[in-house]
Amino acid sequence: MQLDEFDRKIIAALREDARMPVAQVAERAALSATPVSRRIKRLEDEGVIRGYAPVLDPRKLGLELEAYVLINLNAHIDENIARFEQAIAENPHVIACHAVTGDMDYLVRVMARNVEHLSQITLRTLLRIPGVRDVKSIIVLETVKETQPVPLD
Structure with missing residues (x-):
């Protein structure tokens, strides 16, 4: 869709x-309210705007640590992939998961209370998913930039 x-x-x-x-x-868009309402509705109907959600501060919720976990499966068979993706979908501390190219199969973004909690999530949950062969963690020290990921250029 062209914006x-x-x-x-x-x-x-x-x-x-x-x-x-x-x-x-409407004031910011230099239009009147009626066309802005119609445009918002069209953007929603066409799926450009997928929804609205509050932006939460993880630290205020006790989640002090953010990490990226790289995961390899031992075999790329449908059963392993389905089991893995189901376990990831059910894990509340996993906030994003991407199948990736390169040496690893998945990049998983995790929010944890602290290093001990990350260890529990990694060793007692992620590594124990049937079909998982290897797990590597990268702890975020500082967030330099974070925006809503879709650029409007």
Whole structure:
């Protein structure tokens, strides 16, 4: 879908505050409220805007540690992949999982209370998923940049 300048301004305003009143979004987009409402509805209907969610501060919830875990499966058979992906989907501390190219099969983003908790998640959960061969963890020391991942260029 092609986004025009008005769509980009609307999305930028909603990224800043998804609860922003339509009149305020309209002001930022230099349109009146009615066309902005129609554009937002179209962006939602076409799946460009997939939803709205609060942005949580993990530290305020006791999750002080973020890590990326690289995982290899011992065999790339459908049963192993299905079991692994089901276990990942059910793990509340896994906030993202990507099948990747290179030496590892999956890149998993994990939020934990501390190093001991990460160890429990890694050794007692991820490594014990049937079909998992190898697990390597990378602990985040500092986040330099983090934005909503879809650029509007």
